[in-house]
Amino acid sequence: MFSLFRSFAGSAAFSFSAMAASLALAPIALVQPAIAAPAAWAVDQVSSGIGFSGTHAGNAFTGQFKRWKANIRFDPADLAHSQVVVAIDLASATTGDKFRDTTLREPEWFDSAKQPTATFVTRTIRAAGAGRYEADGVLTIKGKAVPVKLPFSLAIEGANAMMSGKATLDRTALDLGMKSDAKAAWVSKTIDLDVKVKATRR
Amino acid sequence: MRVSSARYGTVAIVFHWTIALAILAMLPLGWWMTSAINDPANMGAAFKAYQIHKSIGLTVLVLSVLRLLWRLTHPVPPLPPEMKGWEKLAAHLTHIGFYILIIALPLTGWIYVSAGWSASTDSPFAIPTIWFGYFEWPHISMIAGAGDATRSTTARLSLEAHEWLGWGATALIVLHVAAALKHHLVNHDDVLNRMLPRFRRD
Numbered sequence: 093m094f095s096l097f098r099s100f101a102g103s104a105a106f107s108f109s110a111m112a113a114s115l116a117l118a119p120i121a122l123v124q125p126a127i128a129a130p131a132a133w134a135v136d137q138v139s140s141g142i143g144f145s146g147t148h149a150g151n152a153f154t155g156q157f158k159r160w161k162a163n164i165r166f167d168p169a170d171l172a173h174s175q176v177v178v179a180i181d182l183a184s185a186t187t188g189d190k191f192r193d194t195t196l197r198e199p200e201w202f203d204s205a206k207q208p209t210a211t212f213v214t215r216t217i218r219a220a221g222a223g224r225y226e227a228d229g230v231l232t233i234k235g236k237a238v239p240v241k242l243p244f245s246l247a248i249e250g251a252n253a254m255m256s257g258k259a260t261l262d263r264t265a266l267d268l269g270m271k272s273d274a275k276a277a278w279v280s281k282t283i284d285l286d287v288k289v290k291a292t293r294r
Numbered sequence: 295m296r297v298s299s300a301r302y303g304t305v306a307i308v309f310h311w312t313i314a315l316a317i318l319a320m321l322p323l324g325w326w327m328t329s330a331i332n333d334p335a336n337m338g339a340a341f342k343a344y345q346i347h348k349s350i351g352l353t354v355l356v357l358s359v360l361r362l363l364w365r366l367t368h369p370v371p372p373l374p375p376e377m378k379g380w381e382k383l384a385a386h387l388t389h390i391g392f393y394i395l396i397i398a399l400p401l402t403g404w405i406y407v408s409a410g411w412s413a414s415t416d417s418p419f420a421i422p423t424i425w426f427g428y429f430e431w432p433h434i435s436m437i438a439g440a441g442d443a444t445r446s447t448t449a450r451l452s453l454e455a456h457e458w459l460g461w462g463a464t465a466l467i468v469l470h471v472a473a474a475l476k477h478h479l480v481n482h483d484d485v486l487n488r489m490l491p492r493f494r495r496d
Contacts, residue, residue, distance in 0.1 A: 149341040150334060191345060194422045194430050271418040272410075278341075 130167030130174045133253060133291035142180060143286040146263075148192065148279050155187035164291060168248070171217045176227065178212040200271040207234045212242075223247055227257070236267050242287065251293040259285040300371030301488040309361040310489055313396055316354050318467070321460060323347050348407060348423045352431055355400035362393055374483045388470055395463050402456040408433035409440075411449035418442070
């Protein structure tokens with residue numbers, strides 16, 4: 093699955109939504125043609141968010157990715173076939189500060205002009221207690237893939253689901269800011285991801 | 295009351311005092327921030343100070359080029375006839391020196407910033423300039439796009455020049471202010487008056 097994903101990521105001309113769609117469909121088509129796939133979920137973009145936070149020059153900052161899409165196939169009773177694929181438009185990162193946002197678009201950071209989309213593709217999702225799960229996935233930014241564990245809580249009521257998860261990323265492993273600030277003298281080495289998703293079963 | 299025979303024009307007076315106040319603020323700001331940036335307690339404030347310093351400096355650069363064009367196309371009131379030849383020469387040289395400084399000081403700063411290279415650590419340090427938080431001021435692309443060795447050398451030399459020019463400006467300001475006060479308090483001529491803003495019509 094991962095090599096397939098890489099081949100998609102390698103073709104530069106992929107549009108944002110096409111990429112998200114292809115990434116989501118490909119692995120699921122591969123997995124189980126015989127058994128019905130877990131339910132698909134539609135994300136309520138207004139009530140959902142992917143945030144990030146860290147420190148710069150000793151000051152805490154928080155930001156959001158304004159544009160992203162997630163294709164969710166999830167069934168608590170069928171975690172083996174559940175999968176989430178997220179495509180994030182890196183140029184949509186906003187922190188409320190023009191200096192930071194401009195810096196984030198620079199080649200050594202997100203390089204969003206050349207490589208606009210980051211993806212997160214889960215490999216496994218396992219249960220971790222009541223209403224708790226842990227997704228083990230691959231985050232790819234600028235063509236560099238790193239494994240990321242995303243523990244999250246999930247409450248499903250009828251057709252509605254609320255998910256909330258946090259992960260801590262090492263920006264140096266993601267090759268972010270490695271020319272100007274490899275030693276993390278300015279921008280913290282660890283960046284916290286804060287994911288909230290409200291979704292309804294399709 | 296002194297009789298003011300010929301005054302500087304309003305445009306020349308506005309240029310003079312705007313640039314003068316900017317540079318008077320920039321010298322201490324520049325010296326403060328270059329040391330404060332190494333102090334963890336102040337680095338956040340110093341980082342903001344750099345952005346302000348760059349914003350003011352680039353404004354001074356634009357104003358100074360316009361001012362030079364204005365000066366070249368508009369006559370200035372003559373110096374008092376009783377001034378000795380060497381005094382007139384000193385005055386002219388000081389003024390020429392100021393024109394060089396008000397353009398070369400911000401220009402060397404812009405060159406340094408464009409190099410995207412920290413002279414103190416001799417390593418890449420690409421920092422965009424957001425003019426007073428409003429828009430990204432471009433780097434000089436020829437410098438920003440150069441190889442590491444060129445950027446390192448450019449950064450070192452331009453920052454050195456910037457510092458020397460800062461000291462040069464300090465010396466010239468002392469000389470200029472002393473001369474203006476001498477004209478006013480000792481010679482009792484109108485050399486200072488004719489550059490002072492006149493808010494009332496009399």
